[in-house]
Amino acid sequence: MARKAPAGRRPLFEARRDIEARVREAVAALLAEAAPAHEDPPAFTVEVPARREHGDFATNAALVLARPLGRPPREVALALLPKIRGGFPLARTEVAGPGFLNFFLDPSWLDEAADLARLPDWGESRAGAGERVVVEFVSANPTGPLNVVNARAAAYGDALCRVLSAAGWEVTREYYVNDAGNQFERFAESVAVRWAEIYEGRRDLSIPQGGYPGAYVYDLARRATEALAAEGLPAERLSRLPERERAEKLGRAALEAVLRDHREALRRFRVEFDRWARESDLRAEGAAETAFRRLVESGHTYESEGAVWLRTTAFGDDRDRVLRRKDGTFTYIVPDIAYHLDKLERAERAIDLLGPDHHGYLARLRAALAALGRDPSRLEFLVSQAVHLVRGGDRLKMSKREGEFVTMSEFLDEVDVDAARWFFVARSFDSPLEFDLDLAGLESDENPVYYVQYAHARIASLLGRAEAEGAWPPPGSEETPDAVGATERPAGGSRFPDPAEAALLRAVARFPEEVAIAAEERAPHRLTAYALELAQAFHAFYTECRVLDAGDPARRTARLLLTDAARNTLARALALLGVTAPERM
């Protein structure tokens, strides 16, 4: 029975599955004798109730059975009760509320979780069954610095990836670079204008329509020039090049400089990508051409006003989209379709995190994939809302039009990475985020990040002290995996009888479920809430239960084990959020 610490032990999941099976049998039995004609039993759920008084697990089986049986729910529940038997050590069952069945397990049922929670792979599971998923996030235009919305996407997307990996998905983090097409040309021209101003003293030029007037472009022009010189193209030769060619070279070099900045800002933020996909590569490889040809072959395109259109309205878009302009060039959507086709070749699933200004994009991309016979549900979108920075109770203005938007680097100069990541991941992605710079910058108890980190630091200090006293680690615990459940426990009771111990253990035991659910729902923000609850349970335990001077050695050892379980769980939860778990504070 004692398995060797396989990845993905989930005590709560296992118990729930067991109870589910037994309720299912009871439901079938009741149905067979009360309504033999009835074919399929209705779907019921077994859940951990929100309230402690409602037991360890509860089912709504009687509620959903009431209608097909034509009997009141509570009566059904009473009929169901005696039919539930065998298996899990139930201490007590009851019928409560409108007809819920509540299950109270033997107090020792969770003891094993304390041992499991100390294992290095605690929290990992196979919920994702190895499904491959490409997560694309940030993907900012390479025409200027990253902003705060990009930072939000970086934190949230990275946490999502960590959570998906832990829950058994095979994740690739990708960043798509729009380094071709119209946008790039406007950018290159803008850099060329600044170049001419700096190196040729021109004053008569202006940034083209749709170009980039921001002051940072001067700096890019200088850096591009230096980079080109380093590559063997000094300024003198640059100035002799034809205008278009010069703009192309400057633009290319400036774009690489921008990308270096992006990479650097992201690295500071502890976000690294597995792959930087380039629009220019897709075009050069002919992937855009191929995608275009397939779309034409699909029969969903037509020509009008000299352009080739895709009939996306046939797939739920609100207007058709141009694929090829009358000048023969592709619109941005063609290489983008090629990119998404490629992602769906490489993985079963693709998830795109989009900024608030790109949600108009979902319908057309789904439509294009549907036109090509792909199942559009394989592509998921998470669309964020705006970020408002608040200081002194006032919102900072960040509109590009006003030219005073805060860059991600500036933001990171001011805000601690842990605090920033926490705040970004703590909110669901699709709700607007008010980022209080004063609060995030505060190293005080008002800042929720420190509450969780403090719990971890407290534990580290406690265990350090125990180690100095020779009480930790306990004998035999070095080879933890084999020692699972090896600690002596009082016959018939739990090793953790104190209510504060039990509450902490319950919080610890939930962890793998929380990770799996956060992954399934693409909702890493659930984990910040969980981390807070776990820290809360630990702080309460710490106040309530003495650990080092717990009385008898068995009790002390049990509490140390529980403390270490909390430490590991806290550390792993924080790791999934990309937040550090300090040893001291």
Place this chain on the structure above:
RNA sequence: GCGCCCGUAGCUCAGCGGACAGAGCAGCCGCCUUCUAAGCGGCCGGCCGCAGGUUCGAUUCCUGCCGGGCGCGCCA
């Protein structure tokens, strides 16, 4: 006008079909001669935007309205 997202405690936000709606912060009252008080306990605080509908049950699903944000280019 059409589309997407959001309206939940004073503030910032969770919860999104289940049993009396939660957290953090702010406010008020207690708790350190003992393992980190960046802590603990308690109190105050809510027509879950409004109106219908579906359901045994709706903050959660559907429809309509009201309020806010963002889109609606042969830019990306």
